[in-house]
Amino acid sequence: GAGVSQTPSNKVTEKGKYVELRCDPISGHTALYWYRQSLGQGPEFLIYFQGTGAADDSGLPNDRFFAVRPEGSVSTLKIQRTERGDSAVYLCASSKTGGTYNEQFFGPGTRLTVL
């Protein structure tokens, strides 16, 4: 079946603008994760959804970042008043359920560039 998909694949925006990044998880996966990967670094956790609710948003760097998953499937990561430091690859992953032993399947990422 189809894997995790993310759109857009690339996004270039200007400092101060608002952006939305979309993630389509594998069908039937209840757990969804967002990570951010800066150049030369490993992915860094942002937020975890179990169904529609954010079970852990401890990784969101500040209140400019927000994510939703209103129907328990597609998720949108929203960044307000973008800053140059937000430039990174944003990765989405899903797993069948939340759980330490459940493999997370990653999407191809959205490369965000803030000019």
Added chain:
Amino acid sequence: AQRVTQPEKLLSVFKGAPVELKCNYSYSGSPELFWYVQYSRQRLQLLLRHISRESIKGFTADLNKGETSFHLKKPFAQEEDSAMYYCALSGASGTYKYIFGTGTRLKVLA
């Protein structure tokens, strides 16, 4: 604090030589450790996890709780093993987020 350390940014070996990618972790509890791999122009994918005790593509990794290590090994490297390798830790109940290391780029030379 929970942390994963991969001390080598780049590791170059010749085809047929043994490979060891180092991973050390810091975690107060019983973590689950994973190795993820990213081949050129592909997405991040699971290579192996310690709970499975399996060998994938000739790679193995043993969790050493005494040394808090989870090094990835392969006796004979192949050119197709060239990729970016990330060690990851999961363990906090209720969240299951991964904590990743900074990654090691493996180059297998012909």
